[in-house]
Amino acid sequence: MSEAAIIDGKAFAEGLRGRVAEFASQFEARAGRKAGLAVVLVGEDPASQVYVRNKGKQTVACGMNSFEHKLAADTGEADLLALVEKLNADPAVDGILVQLPLPSHMNEQKVIATINPDKDVDGFHVVNVGRLATGLPGFVPCTPLGCVMLLKDRLGSLSGLDAVVIGRSNIVGKPMAQLLTAESCTVTVAHSRTKDLPEVVRRADIVVAAVGRPEMVKGDWIKPGATVIDVGINRVPAAEEGKTKLVGDVDFVSASQVAGAITPVPGGVGPMTIAVLLRNTLVAAHRNAGIVLDENAI
Numbered sequence: 001m002s003e004a005a006i007i008d009g010k011a012f013a014e015g016l017r018g019r020v021a022e023f024a025s026q027f028e029a030r031a032g033r034k035a036g037l038a039v040v041l042v043g044e045d046p047a048s049q050v051y052v053r054n055k056g057k058q059t060v061a062c063g064m065n066s067f068e069h070k071l072a073a074d075t076g077e078a079d080l081l082a083l084v085e086k087l088n089a090d091p092a093v094d095g096i097l098v099q100l101p102l103p104s105h106m107n108e109q110k111v112i113a114t115i116n117p118d119k120d121v122d123g124f125h126v127v128n129v130g131r132l133a134t135g136l137p138g139f140v141p142c143t144p145l146g147c148v149m150l151l152k153d154r155l156g157s158l159s160g161l162d163a164v165v166i167g168r169s170n171i172v173g174k175p176m177a178q179l180l181t182a183e184s185c186t187v188t189v190a191h192s193r194t195k196d197l198p199e200v201v202r203r204a205d206i207v208v209a210a211v212g213r214p215e216m217v218k219g220d221w222i223k224p225g226a227t228v229i230d231v232g233i234n235r236v237p238a239a240e241e242g243k244t245k246l247v248g249d250v251d252f253v254s255a256s257q258v259a260g261a262i263t264p265v266p267g268g269v270g271p272m273t274i275a276v277l278l279r280n281t282l283v284a285a286h287r288n289a290g291i292v293l294d295e296n297a298i
């Protein structure tokens, strides 16, 4: 059996950002203003700080406005809600994203529910969750939409394929299952209580691992030739004393001996998250300005 093809999410994300930049420039010419994304960070979580910095840089690089709001970790929930309301009312802001996780004294659901669904470029608001579930146009969470883009780029049509999604989070597992169902896959959602998980995974043409457990999915769980999408980003100790490294939820070394194609970590799904966020922001800008956009062209 030959080694799996590597699905290069970093390169795909770069191409997507290039298309966003082209359409962003056309939007500016037609609307007389740039599309704008507001990102709110509460606290000093180091990983979140990096993600927010990268979001700002990539937004500007695509020719859109970036509005960053950094709040102290002890900010009251009411103050965060007031900021979100202000951004809802700001016509320069097309997309609003509150970086997760929030400090434990804040109610994430309440904060997300305060975002105007038509500016909710994360696709986390229940209105957008409902739109996705019923096939209405809305916003789809960035990571699962990025996974589907990679899958369609690799496989073309997904129709009739057996897919297993491991993990049932609101951010990845559940929307992923709905997107794959919309692509006419036969979808199984597996989780910590699934009986004989390796056997369930072995039936799948497409495996999406989003469970948050380092290298849990082993090569002998994978059907030969299957496409494996690894959403996990786990920091673990490296061989060298005192160092760490990133690994996914899939044991890459054994899985890549069996799979037909696989996303690496880093450089697979991760870079798609921000690229899709920029795409969603541009879509929001067109909808908010009443300008028609062929959303499939981006």
Ligand SMILES: Nc1nc2c(c(=O)[nH]1)N[C@@H](CN(C=O)c1ccc(C(=O)N[C@@H](CCC(=O)O)C(=O)O)cc1)CN2
Pocket (backbone or CB within 6 Å): 051, 097, 098, 099, 100, 101, 122, 142, 143, 233, 246, 265, 266, 267, 268, 269, 270, 271, 272, 273, 274
């Ligand atoms: N409001 C949101 N919060 C969070 C989201 C989200 O989509 N919306 N997702 C994650 C974090 N995230 C973006 O916010 C994100 C995660 C990972 C990457 C990425 O490019 N990962 C790289 C590795 C980066 C590294 O070296 O640490 C990769 O996998 O190649 C981008 C964005 C949680 N919060």
